Structure formats: C-alpha cells, structure tokens
Amino acid sequence: MMPETKTAPKQHYLADLAGVPMNGHPAWLNALRADAAARFQKAEYPxxxxxxxxxxxxxxxxxxxYVSSLAPWPHRLTRxxxxxxxxxxxxxxxxxxxxxxxxxxxxxxxEASGVYAGSLHDALGGxxxxxAEPHLGKVLRGENAFTALNAAFMRDGALLHVPANTVLRQPVHLLFLSTxxxxxLAAHIRNLLILGRNSQASLTVTYAGLSGDADYLNNVAEEIVLGENAHLDYCKIVNEGAAGNHLA
Structure with missing residues (x-):
C-alpha cells in the first residue's frame, strides 16, 4: 500500500533543492526561493x-x-x-x-516596442x-506544497511583458515539449504574463509529450497580471504523454 499522500516523503526534492544555483541571481529572487523552500518543508501535499x-x-x-531539472540537456530536436x-x-x-x-x-x-517575449531564466539573469520583480511570486504565494516547490525550483518558463497602451499584433504560442x-524528470515551469493598462495580446499555451510511455512531471505555475482595461485572449492545450503527469 502506498503511504498516505499528505505524509509522502520529500527527501528527494529536498536533496535536489540543495543543488539549485544561487550565484548570478538578484538577492530578491534568492530570498523568494529560500522562503518557498521553507514553506515546502512545512506544507502537506494536496x-x-x-x-x-x-x-x-x-x-x-x-x-x-522525480528528479528535478536544474539545467538543460541537449535536446537533439529540429523544427x-x-x-x-x-x-x-x-x-x-x-x-x-x-x-x-x-x-x-x-x-x-x-515584437512591438517595449514588449518582452522570451525566457524567464534569461530575463532573471539580466x-x-x-x-519580473514586482510580480513574480506575488500572485501565487505557495498555497500548497507543489506551488511552493515550483517557486523554490523555478529555473525557466515564459515571460511575456506587454507595456501599457500597446497592442501585440502577433499571436503568441508557448510550446512546452516533454521528451x-x-x-x-520533474520540470518546475513558471510562466509570468504581464499586460499593462490598455494593452492587448493573444496567447496559446501548449503542453505536449513526445513519448507515450515516459513517466515525467510538469509542475506548472502561472501568474497573470492585467492592468486596467488590459485584454488577454488565452487558450491552454494539454496533450501530455500517456504516462506523463501535469499539475497546474
């Protein structure tokens, strides 16, 4: 019989947390991760x-x-x-x-002037x-163990920032592939979507598995911040592999 869910072991995640690099990141981000790690240790699983x-x-x-993804591997994929x-x-x-x-x-x-559409990891390193600083971790505060785990581990995901009074005319597609x-493998994906006042954007987010029999976990957290009169058309498609898992 499997152990009770809420008391399931956390040691493998805690061991991986020790390997999360802190160098090269702003102090506020390291503090956010440390706080999330502490909340994860205290929180029970859903x-x-x-x-x-x-x-x-x-x-x-x-x-x-699951083993948490702390660095990218060569993916060997082509368009x-x-x-x-x-x-x-x-x-x-x-x-x-x-x-x-x-x-x-x-x-x-x-993109339109002032728009950022790219890697959250790259943005946080420059x-x-x-x-991201005014919003990251402000919408989601770690309501359960997996949300806290995402904040502690978050390494990459998408950052979309559309400044005020801007219409992003190109629709945006975020495609997350699991090989x-x-x-x-556990990927702790954090997406941060920020639209300033009177701005507009259209977004589709797709999660797709490339292997039907691979056991993996996508632990996804998404924060959406809309200014006054901002408009976001949003669609999410989840097509994970048969043995893949998706939490959001």
Whole structure:
C-alpha cells in the first residue's frame, strides 16, 4: 500500500533543492526561493480530504521520486521533427524542451516596442529582471506544497511583458515539449504574463509529450497580471504523454 499522500516523503526534492544555483541571481529572487523552500518543508501535499482536490488522487505523483531539472540537456530536436506541434504562420513561438527555453526551435519575430517575449531564466539573469520583480511570486504565494516547490525550483518558463497602451499584433504560442529522455524528470515551469493598462495580446499555451510511455512531471505555475482595461485572449492545450503527469 502506498503511504498516505499528505505524509509522502520529500527527501528527494529536498536533496535536489540543495543543488539549485544561487550565484548570478538578484538577492530578491534568492530570498523568494529560500522562503518557498521553507514553506515546502512545512506544507502537506494536496490530498483527497481537501475540498479542491477531493476528485484528484495524486498519490502516484507524490510517491514517485522525480528528479528535478536544474539545467538543460541537449535536446537533439529540429523544427522539422516537431513541425506538427508548431503553429507557424505569423505566430511568435517560444519553444521549451523539458522545461528549458530552446531558442533554436523558437520563432522570434519582431515584437512591438517595449514588449518582452522570451525566457524567464534569461530575463532573471539580466536587466530585464526588473520586469519580473514586482510580480513574480506575488500572485501565487505557495498555497500548497507543489506551488511552493515550483517557486523554490523555478529555473525557466515564459515571460511575456506587454507595456501599457500597446497592442501585440502577433499571436503568441508557448510550446512546452516533454521528451521523456530522462527518467522520471520533474520540470518546475513558471510562466509570468504581464499586460499593462490598455494593452492587448493573444496567447496559446501548449503542453505536449513526445513519448507515450515516459513517466515525467510538469509542475506548472502561472501568474497573470492585467492592468486596467488590459485584454488577454488565452487558450491552454494539454496533450501530455500517456504516462506523463501535469499539475497546474
């Protein structure tokens, strides 16, 4: 019999947390991660006795020792190989493989002035971190163990920032591919979507598994910040592999 969900072991995640690099990141981000790690240690996993989770048994997930993705691996994919997953046309497409941005697979057409559409990891490592700082971790505060775990581990995901009074005319496609090449991989994906007042954007987010029998976990957290009179058309498509798991 599997152990009770809410008391399932956390040691494998705690061991991986020790390997999360802190160098080169702003102090506020390191503080956010440290606080999230502390909350994860105290929080219980969601379980069927919680009203919001009473129809969702995640015992198989919490009792599997997933290995968290701390750095990207060579993905060996090409745009031709994933062509059926791409939207093409005039879409601005950001492709992520096993939780990490893949610029060689992405299609970064010219955006409107002041718009940032790219890797959260890249933004946090440079001057664009100022776009994320006022909002990252403010919408989601770690309501459960997996949200806290995402904040502690978050390494990459998408950052979309549309400044005030701006219409992003190209639709945006965020494509998250899971290859299944690494056994029991957990990707802690954080998307931060910020639209200033009177701004507009259209976004589709797709999660797709490339291997039907690979056991993996996408632990996704998404924060959406809309200014006054901002408008975001949003669509999410989840098509994980048969043995893949998706928490959001």
């Amino acid at each position: 379980h069927v006795r919680m009203e919001a989770w009473r129809h969702t048994n995640i015992a198989p997930i919490v009792n599997t020792p 031709n190989a994933i062509g059926e997953k791409l939207f093409g046309g005039d879409w601005l497409e950001l492709v992520f493989v096993d939780g990490w941005f893949a610029p060689d697979l992405s299609r970064l057409v010219k 001057p664009d971190a100022t776009l 299944g090449r690494r056994e029991r």
